[in-house]
Amino acid sequence: MSSNIEIIKRCGWCGKEFVARKTSTEYCSHRCSGLTYKERKRQQKIEAFKSEYAKATDEVTEIEKLEFLSPTQLCQLLGISRATIYRYFADNAITTVQFKGKTLIRRKDVDSLFEDGHKYLKRPKKKSEPITEFYTSKDVQEKYGISNSGLYEIAKRENWPKTQQRGKTLWSRKHVDAYFAKQQPSDEISEWYTA
Incomplete structure (x- = not known):
């Protein structure tokens, strides 16, 4: 009504x-x-972003006052990923002290990285070599004793380069051989059981 x-x-x-x-x-x-x-x-999304940004900025401000940092805090301070931080640790580019279950970095050591920094060097671009040798799908199956579905599953997982020629799929010989070489048992194994 x-x-x-x-x-x-x-x-x-x-x-x-x-x-x-x-x-x-x-x-x-x-x-x-x-x-x-x-x-x-x-507007709600913008306000949420502003709130998150302010929170992150406050966290970084608090971190800047600390004398010792955890890897997570160092990531926030420098704005880089954990994987990159741990790579620097492994290369001894950043000095760390490892306690039982805890890693700490002295803020003074982080600051010294920038004080003693070196001139930026542009990394040369890697030249990709052209692939000239190939296997057909049948060649791979016969040589390594795998099924067609097994071949495509491995190729997808390992990201093997491939091309098509006259209706046939050709696989990079270098990539195929490298993969199956890793799958071979160690020469140190001398005794075997059958199933």
Whole structure:
């Protein structure tokens, strides 16, 4: 049952005057209502981002005051990943002290990295060698005793380079041989059991 009440209101989105049938109506059309909803959601995302950014900035400010840092805190301070940090530890580029279940880095040592830093050297681009030798799928199956489905499963997992020629799939010989060489048992094993 529709209302006979007619109220002149101003649209909350576009600002145009319209006749409303309810006192709770705020928008002149479904379109304006939808656009308002989208804008509200967008503003919520922006506020959430600002809040997260402020929190992260506060954390970094607190970390900067510490004399000793954990690997996670060092990641936040330098803005690099844990994998990169641990690679630096392994290369002894960053001095660490390992306690039982805890690794610490002295802030002074991190600062000295930048004081004693060296000139940036551009890394030369690796030249990729063209692949010139290939196996057909049949060659791989016969040489290494695997099924066609097994071949494609390994090729996908190991990301073997391939090409097509006259309807046949050709696989990089270098990559195939390298993979199966790793699968060979050690020469040190001299005694075997059958199944």
